[in-house]
Amino acid sequence: MSAVSDRLPTFPWDKLEPYKKTAAAHPDGIVDLSVGTPVDPVPELIQKALIAAADSPGYPTVWGTPELRDAITRWVEHRLGARGVTHRHVLPVVGSKELVAWLPTQLGLGPGDKVAFPRLAYPTYEVGARLARAEHVAYDDPTELDPAGLKLLWLNSPSNPTGRVLSKEELTRIVAWAREHGVLVLSDECYIELGWEADPVSVLHPDVNGGSYDGIVAVHSLSKRSNLAGYRAAFLAGDPAVLGPLLQIRKHGGMMTSAPTQAAVVAALGDDEHVRVQRERYAARRAVLREALLAHGFRIEHSEASLYLWATRDESCWDTVAHLADRGILVAPGDFYGPAGATFVRVALTATDDRIRTAAHRLTP
Numbered sequence: 001m002s003a004v005s006d007r008l009p010t011f012p013w014d015k016l017e018p019y020k021k022t023a024a025a026h027p028d029g030i031v032d033l034s035v036g037t038p039v040d041p042v043p044e045l046i047q048k049a050l051i052a053a054a055d056s057p058g059y060p061t062v063w064g065t066p067e068l069r070d071a072i073t074r075w076v077e078h079r080l081g082a083r084g085v086t087h088r089h090v091l092p093v094v095g096s097k098e099l100v101a102w103l104p105t106q107l108g109l110g111p112g113d114k115v116a117f118p119r120l121a122y123p124t125y126e127v128g129a130r131l132a133r134a135e136h137v138a139y140d141d142p143t144e145l146d147p148a149g150l151k152l153l154w155l156n157s158p159s160n161p162t163g164r165v166l167s168k169e170e171l172t173r174i175v176a177w178a179r180e181h182g183v184l185v186l187s188d189e190c191y192i193e194l195g196w197e198a199d200p201v202s203v204l205h206p207d208v209n210g211g212s213y214d215g216i217v218a219v220h221s222l223s224k225r226s227n228l229a230g231y232r233a234a235f236l237a238g239d240p241a242v243l244g245p246l247l248q249i250r251k252h253g254g255m256m257t258s259a260p261t262q263a264a265v266v267a268a269l270g271d272d273e274h275v276r277v278q279r280e281r282y283a284a285r286r287a288v289l290r291e292a293l294l295a296h297g298f299r300i301e302h303s304e305a306s307l308y309l310w311a312t313r314d315e316s317c318w319d320t321v322a323h324l325a326d327r328g329i330l331v332a333p334g335d336f337y338g339p340a341g342a343t344f345v346r347v348a349l350t351a352t353d354d355r356i357r358t359a360a361h362r363l364t365p
Contacts (some may be wrong), residue, residue, distance in 0.1 A: 002178075007130045007131065008127060008130055009127075012336040013035075013167065013336075015333075016321070019321050019330060020032075020034075020325075020330055022322075023324075023325040023330040024328075026328025028358065030330055031328055031358055031359040031362070032330045032351065032355075033304035033330060033331050033349075033350070033351055034330045034331055034332045034346075035350070036224070036348045037116055037229055038229050038350055039350055040352075041227065041353060042226070042227050042228065043226065043227070043277075045267050045274070046226060046228070046264045046267050046274070047264075048204070049153060049263045049266065050198070050231075050263060051260075053262075053264070054260055056259035056260055059256070060256045060258060060259040062247060062251045063091065063092070063247055064262050065259075065262055065266075066087070067118050067262075068262045068265060068266055070087075071265065071266040071269040071270060072090040072092070072237065072265075073087065073089070074269070075269040075280075076090070076218075076237045079193070080202040080204050080206070080226070081202070081205045081206065082237070083206055083211065084211075085237065086240075088243070088244065089213060089237055089238060089239075089243065090236075090237050090243070091236045091243045091246060092233045092257045092262065092265070093235060093236060093257070094232050094255055094257055095232035095234050096219050096220075096234040098255070099234065099236070100124045100125060100127075100154075100219070101124050101131060103152070104129055104134050104152060107132075107151070107184070109151050109152065110132055110135070111135075112135050112149060113134040113141055113152075114134065114136070114137055114149045114151060114152075115135070115151070115152045115154070116136070116138070116139050116153050116154065117137075117152055118139060118140075118154070118159065118166050119338055119339050120159070120161060120162055120338045121154070121156060121159075121338060122161075122337070123336060125154045126158075126351065131279075134151070135149070135303035138338060142178075151183065152183070153174075153183050153185050153186070154187075155171070155185060155187040155188065156188040156269060157187070157189065157200055158189075158192065158194065158195065158306040160190075160191065160192040160306060161308055161310055161332070161334065161337045161344075161346040162301065162302040162303070163191075163303035163304055163305050163308055164300045164304070165198040165200045165305050166200075166201075167201070167329070168201045168207055168208060171187075172207065172208050175208055175215075175216060178215060178216075179214065179232055184242065185215060187216065189218050189219060189220055190219065190220060190224060190234075191306040193224075193225045193275055194225070195305040196203050196283065196286060196303075196305055197304035197305070198305055200305055203218055204218050204237060208335060211216070213238045213239045214239055214241070215242075217236050217237070217239055217242055218236065218238055219236055220235055220236075220237065221233070221234040222265060222269075224307060226274065226275065227278065228265075228268065232257070233257065233265045233286070234263065235265075237306075252343075262302070281353070282307060282349050285351070286309070286349050288349060288357060288360050289309060289349065289356060290309060291360070292360035292363040293309060293347065293363065295363065295364065295365060296363040296364075296365065297313060299311065299312050299313075300312075307350055308346045308347060309346075310334075310344055312343050313343075315345045316342065316343065317333040317341065317342055317345050319332050328362060329359050331345040331348075332347075332348070333345060333346075334346060
């Protein structure tokens with residue numbers, strides 16, 4: 001067993017525990033802005049759909065119900081501008097983190113193959129490469145990578161942790177380069193409905209892919225847009241030549257979304273109103289936190305989308321974490337996401353309105 005765990009880095013969040021204890025000792029309690037976990041209620045129509053499907057004694061299918069596949073295909077066309085999407089172009093998964101961690105292994109990658117991801121990135125991209133014993137490489141511009149041996153290219157727009165959005169022109173250029181070199185593109189678009197100062201675009205849009213899904217797959221999650229992190233609900237959309245073999249592998253592995261969750265996802269993808277309401281909540285919290293951080297002497301970079309503010313005081317991220325923990329506020333150190341984040345912290349918008357106001361008050365000079 002240790003042979004597998006030895007391939008992995010130290011679980012980063014364990015390093016934050018001493019600072020969490022400091023923040024929790026504040027007389028008015030901790031304001032935890034470190035993990036982007038939703039705190040608002042699951043919308044009622046989604047709860048009702050889950051409850052209605054609670055009597056599900058049989059095994060669900062890995063590919064999902066026809067109703068679920070219909071809901072996904074409709075949503076990617078309605079929301080992302082995709083065209084000609086069929087059931088063969090979609091695949092439900094058990095939350096996006098599971099997919100990211102195990103995709104290189106399921107694709108058959110191994111020693112000698114390379115997996116690339118942004119210089120500042122969600123740590124699980126690297127974990128997935130390590131689990132498959134593949135090489136991993138971080139990039140600033142993926143088109144400057146050596147394509148030799150490069151089998152999987154992760155994009156992440158809007159970015160976690162920075163909130164940076166890749167423009168339509170950038171995405172088009174990257175997709176063209178990847179196709180020229182036979183590199184599979186996986187675009188992590190889990191925050192695409194949370195654009196503030198930019199309008200994120202999917203690789204599934206015909207302006208980006210030229211009307212073809214060859215060599216591209218998008219990853220989408222309902223955790224943030226619908227407060228369904230506890231449901232483990234996500235899906236892939238894109239190249240059937242990639243998704244077909246993945247479906248067969250996942251059938252053998254029993255990697256299936258529960259039947260009640262599938263019903264809940266159908267309800268969630270069919271309703272835009274709850275997404276609008278949740279966006280407004282996050283927009284209001286973002287405005288309060290952003291103003292407070294700037295007033296406290298922080299500089300904020302990127303952050304034009306997603307659920308985070310990427311902030312710096314131009315010092316070690318751990319000094320900033322300690323500084324805020326003394327005020328009862330817990331944030332994520334930027335080096336969790338790569339050495340390039342050594343002077344930044346990631347501040348999540350996922351706290352109640354009351355705790356966001358409390359954090360802002362504590363930051364008041």
